Amino acid sequence: MRTKHLILILIGVIIATIVFIAFGPAGEPNDSFKHIVVQTHQQLKEFQENLRVGLERKKLDLEPKYFKLLGFASPLNTKENDDAASHQPVQQHQETDTPVTARRAAQELQQLHRRDGTRQMAAIESNLLQELDLQEQQLQQQQQQKSQRKRITTPYNGTKANFTIVTYVQQERQVASAILLAQNIAAKLPSEYLLIYDLGVSEEQLRTLTAYCNSSRCTVITYDLSEFPSSVNDQRTHAYRPIVIKDALMRAKSVLFAENYMRIRGGYRELHELQNRVMVSGVLGWNTPTAVSSRTHPKMFDYFESNAENFIFLRMVDLDTVFFADTLFVTEKIMLPWLKCALTLECIDPIGAQSNGCKFNKKPLYRYSGCHGYDASAFNIVLGLTWHLDDSKYSLPCTAKENMFYKETLEQATKILENRRRNTSDTSDHPFTED
Known part of the structure; x- marks a missing residue:
């Protein structure tokens, strides 16, 4: 659009120049032409400046707190991180205490109105207290669930594995695919590690997934995405995938990232060739x-x-x-x-x-x-x-x-897993062959 405007401006300048030269006073053509040239240069400079500013506004950057969460050595001043860390417990404390403070205020208001004999108001406030108590109980249950799931919020700094296969589940319907991927890897590459990142499935589905991933070479990591922008959870953008991969690279010297619907048809020979590459x-x-x-x-x-x-x-x-x-x-x-x-x-x-x-x-x-x-x-x-x-x-x-990979649809994965649970599985469940 800016290029189009510039072209129209230049065309207008050319036409104006011709008009001034053809019809202007005899002694003034040169002065008019110089004035037009100066204006053109100014407009070109403004166009370049606007373009430069537009590019600067679209320059990518990463906030210091994300550098820390993702395990980067932040080149920025860590004072902002320290301030943010010092304010975070205060905010959490305030959020936790909100129902308690409201409940106390309601109690005091209830006592005041009882003294005045307003029984109707006291009944309303009593209902309000019950609702606040219920909210407080729900909040406590949510906090207990979070603590039980042990969500990861800090970068990993332990011993690294040489190689790890990495996948994730974000929705409950993906659990069946992840379970079959774990079984596929256990059959084809039994010596390799598998990390399954839980990005938000229910407690019941998490228990089911953990029950199938119960070996020393399969681990379920409940990763906390709430520290990042809310847009990261959008399944359309898959913005969580580079976050998962970056965290996995802090746990292994090399990783194979695979969607949970992918399956392996080869073995160690094919894997080693790709690892060398x-x-x-x-x-x-x-x-x-x-x-x-x-x-x-x-x-x-x-x-x-x-x-x-x-x-x-x-x-x-x-x-x-x-x-x-x-x-x-x-x-x-x-x-x-x-x-x-x-x-x-x-x-x-x-x-x-x-x-x-x-x-x-x-x-x-x-x-x-x-x-x-x-x-x-x-x-x-x-x-x-x-x-x-x-x-x-x-x-x-x-x-x-x-x-050495092929896809297995969610419908196929669900059917295969259900048949295996019923002990009625046969090779016809898989539409793919090992050839």
């Missing part, structure tokens, strides 16, 4: 024929000081299964900018973005399809900029023989 590049995923520009809202590129035209020939890497190595390069060049975008609502979810309504039949095929990839789009922009738009450095084609 990821130790060279730091990140390894599988690309699709879809261009990054067709699955990314144009406004997201502004936050990375780039544009969609640079990504029209770059293949999109999906986040179904991706290997990550815990190196300084990956932390600073991949995870940090990716998380900055994920925690900035205007970057991860630009105005006008949507997750459905894709139209991949547009010509040319690299045009924006109207369907945004959210965290996957940000991930691919970071990868493209880091490796100078060469996807062969960090990905393999999804049809490559090295791809």
